[in-house]
Amino acid sequence: MAMQTERRDMVIREEHIEMVSPRLKWNNEALDFTPWLAKNLDLLDEELGLELELVQTEKTVGPFYLDILAKAGENKAVVAIENQLGETDFSHLGQLLTYATECDARIAIWVAPEFTYEHTHALHKLNEWASGEIAFYGVKVEVYRRVNTSCLEPKFRRVVSPGFWNKEITLPSGAMPPLQRKFHDFFQQLQNGLSDAHLFHRPVIRFDYTGRLFRSRKDDRIGYAVSLEGGNDAWVTFHIETGDKIQTKEIFDKLSAYSKDIEESIEVGPDPEWFWNRANGKLFSSISIRRDGSIDDPSEKLEDTMQWMRGNLIQFRDFFDSHLGKFLEE
Template sequence: MTLNSTAQPLGRLKRLEDIRTVWPNEALNFTPWLAEDDSLALLGETIGIDLEFVGREQWVGPFRADLLCIDSSTHMRVLIENQFGKTDHSHLGQVITYAAGLEAVTIVWIAERFTDEHRAALDWLNRSTAEGVNFFGLEVELWQIGASMPAPKFNVVSQPNDWLKATTERVEALTGTDQLKLAYWQAFVEYAKPVAAPLSMTRPQAVHWMDFSVGRSGFWVGARINTQKNVLTVGLYSNLSKEFYRQLLHQKVEIEADLGFPMIWTENPGKKQSQVELRLEVPDVRDDAAWAEQHEWFLTHLKTLHRVFSPRIKVLQEVPVGLSDAAPDEDDA
């Protein structure tokens, strides 16, 4: 006897054999697509890094690297190099040359197919290079269901040794204050995400800060919690030339008038990072019953900082001296 199924009909996944049906040209189509926010978000989800776009076709001597990004949680450089077809020695050399020239610490090589030799080369680089330098090899595919729109998919074929294990172990090993920080930012993201624009929410981590792009590489707005002193801080941060900070300082009166509140301006001579901050003392950062009110304060002031500072930093004309490889100062235990 045949039973009639009442289940919804299901489609069948089909892989597109030629990605050129969607991206006819690597440089003219694929690289610009990869630089889009949604594409970088998909790539970042695949490798476990929140990516902030810096620029395309970045010059390295007489050569140009495809994409340069920043890891939003560390503000360190991420190089992305892509190619159609299978991997070759030329692109392997380019990846290493561009990474050295741009001082990138995370290198992502994307191709349609990785040869065994080049997969082994990335595995060897991950074993042999200095700690903190990470190489990823990804194959890109296109899939669709029936006549649906094609959907991109990245497959990791090489990654840093124990990358997934180390990430899992870091989360599992969290205790005390670190667990509190992670829970605090997870709750903030859940609260803010539906109404966060123009802020782009990043993945919560067990640290005392959460940072957001403000429209120019080397600048970001951020939120800070100090669990010892029970202080909340929002601010604009930069690790570029001090001349940028001084130009903003010249606009202090106008900026604070637009903000509607005074800020603490700190140049930090001798250090790369400068900041402009607002602080709020609270009864207890650890009291999750008060988090909603704290999160509202954070979101309101972060949006205000973004609105006031973003157009100003975009027109600063001095040439930056470079990006720092340092995360925000750890003043919270």
């Protein structure tokens, strides 16, 4: 196992390697990351040395589901593993504590791309208070890509464990995580171009931090959103959210009856990918166009994506602000 760890570290240290968003490798936390991690506990174990053995994924815990239930060592100690694709948050910390308690776990492992100071400090203190009854681990997952290739190499780094805290890879208190900073800078530049021309109100952050929503100046029931989601999806969206689910669906249904006319009336470029999402059960509905695009793209491609978003935001706004009333009256 030591030789495997040395080999993997050598791969990571090769020249022409760049760190990228974990979402380039795993698009969805529950559908992609959890199953992959369950099948590759040996890679996690290279960093922790716990002799992990998978028991099951999506373990029922009351009305909830633990991501991964495992066992460790010769005594088969129960292990609760909670994983996420964003930086640590209070929701996942609470889930980890709940699942560990209900499963009577002796080891609790939290896997995430970034660990905030506050959450890492909490794990550190829990280890002190537990006095060996349960061990808490925080493990950072990183993804590296060989430049100019699609080869994605994951790596795990221990952040906290009993008697150990790596503060060098812990985010300082109040600091914006690097990935979140990349999104912030991208959308700030896009927003500046729109605000300078007084085209939209100041946006609100949506979809965690991977998107922005601009409310309509004419009708506060609707808005216009842009986002970079998943591994390679850039979106421009007409967003309907009235605060009343029935009214929201009625507006969407009236618009969808004219979907062909609407798509032909908005000039969004060649071969657009349209998505009409009624979102049954949700408070919103949406009409979107999509193209390939990632926050980890080279700067020139990112600039092209930004221009595509900016231009189509204006196209969507000009059309729906002017024609929404007519469609709703018919």
